[in-house]
Amino acid sequence: xxxxxxxxxxxxxxxxxxxxxxxxxxxxxxxxxxxxxxxxxxxxxxxxxxxxxxxxxxxxxxxxxxxxxxxxxxxxxxxxxxxxxxxxxxxxxxxxxxxxxxxxxxxxxxxxxxxxxxxxxxxxxxxxxxxxxxxxxxxxxxxxxxxxxxxxxxxxxxxxxxxxxxxxxxxxxxxxxxxxxxxxxxxxxxxxxxxxxxxxxxxxxxxxxxxxxxxxxxxxxxxxxxxxxxxxxxxxxxxxxxxxxxxxxxxxxxxxxxxxxxxxxxxxxxxxxxxxxxxxxxxxxxxxxxxxxxxxxxxxxxxxxxxxxxxxxxxxxxxxxxxxxxxxxxxxxxxxxxxxxxxx
Numbered sequence: 063x064x065x066x067x068x069x070x071x072x073x074x075x076x077x078x079x080x081x082x083x084x085x086x087x088x089x090x091x092x093x094x095x096x097x098x099x100x101x102x103x104x105x106x107x108x109x110x111x112x113x114x115x116x117x118x119x120x121x122x123x124x125x126x127x128x129x130x131x132x133x134x135x136x137x138x139x140x141x142x143x144x145x146x147x148x149x150x151x152x153x154x155x156x157x158x159x160x161x162x163x164x165x166x167x168x169x170x171x172x173x174x175x176x177x178x179x180x181x182x183x184x185x186x187x188x189x190x191x192x193x194x195x196x197x198x199x200x201x202x203x204x205x206x207x208x209x210x211x212x213x214x215x216x217x218x219x220x221x222x223x224x225x226x227x228x229x230x231x232x233x234x235x236x237x238x239x240x241x242x243x244x245x246x247x248x249x250x251x252x253x254x255x256x257x258x259x260x261x262x263x264x265x266x267x268x269x270x271x272x273x274x275x276x277x278x279x280x281x282x283x284x285x286x287x288x289x290x291x292x293x294x295x296x297x298x299x300x301x302x303x304x305x306x307x308x309x310x311x312x313x314x315x316x317x318x319x320x321x322x323x324x325x326x327x328x329x330x331x332x333x334x335x336x337x338x339x340x341x342x343x344x345x346x347x348x349x350x351x352x353x354x355x356x357x358x359x360x361x362x363x364x365x366x367x368x369x370x371x372x373x374x375x376x377x378x379x380x381x382x383x384x385x386x387x388x389x390x391x392x393x394x395x396x397x398x399x400x401x402x403x404x405x406x
Contacts, residue, residue, distance in 0.1 A: 144258040162261040199223040299389035301374040307367035333365040349398040354391035
């Protein structure tokens with residue numbers, strides 16, 4: 063009997079914890095108690111008869127402020143408003159009048175923006191309910207959103223359009239209808255959040271497509287590059303690549319992979335790549351180079367822009383720049399790797 067009771071209590075606790083873990087309300091609620099909401103209103107000070115109060119200056123007076131209508135306490139959503147991301151080169155983004163938009167230069171690459179948007183919607187399985195190619199406007203079917211900060215999934219229907227405005231193409235996204243648990247959602251914060259979610263989803267896919275096209279074009283039009291050992295302004299060893307920064311940046315993931323370096327993160331504005339290295343005899347044999355005797359572990363690569371040339375500076379997990387011998391060994395390895403990725 064005791065064992066059965068313990069089992070029932072254990073199962074109940076598991077169910078309780080699971081129920082709590084599924085409730086995401088804490089992610090958009092203020093922490094702490096709500097006693098401040100019970101504070102009494104300020105009252106005017108009345109002096110007893112015969113007492114003379116000091117002369118009032120107003121320096122420390124608390125002005126009575128009208129409380130605006132809205133949610134209070136735990137009902138107040140403290141999540142920051144969503145923001146559209148300017149992921150694509152030369153883009154400008156904004157959210158105004160319930161419309162999330164991104165403006166792109168009206169160049170040869172972006173002239174096919176409408177067809178690119180259609181392709182992205184298909185790739186993401188966003189179904190189109192109505193499509194007007196003549197004015198480049200469409201209406202989506204219901205799109206499901208399962209966010210980690212919501213208790214229940216939301217569904218939305220959108221109007222998406224592409225319009226040419228002089229020297230720019232503008233992609234606009236507007237929520238037509240938003241609901242959760244078959245109830246219509248109309249608050250401004252939610253409309254903004256799910257309008258921008260769709261815009262950022264499309265923009266992210268467009269940026270990835272353009273990056274892949276750029277990488278393919280660079281790989282096809284670029285011949286073998288020349289590398290040599292060098293030093294930076296402080297005298298630390300670097301590898302000089304006789305190719306422009308954009309060219310080198312796009313080719314580096316494949317080059318590093320062939321060397322046994324797994325790229326963990328890339329930050330193009332900072333020219334920084336973090337990676338994990340694992341030495342492999344098969345890699346060195348494929349590149350036809352000797353083992354550089356690098357320790358397995360984490361490394362960072364700083365890529366520098368030198369106009370028509372680029373610099374590569376490797377440092378270990380402790381931030382120490384590699385020594386001359388290791389840097390010189392990398393020159394031969396990188397040269398072979400660049401040549402190999404060019405002819406893939």
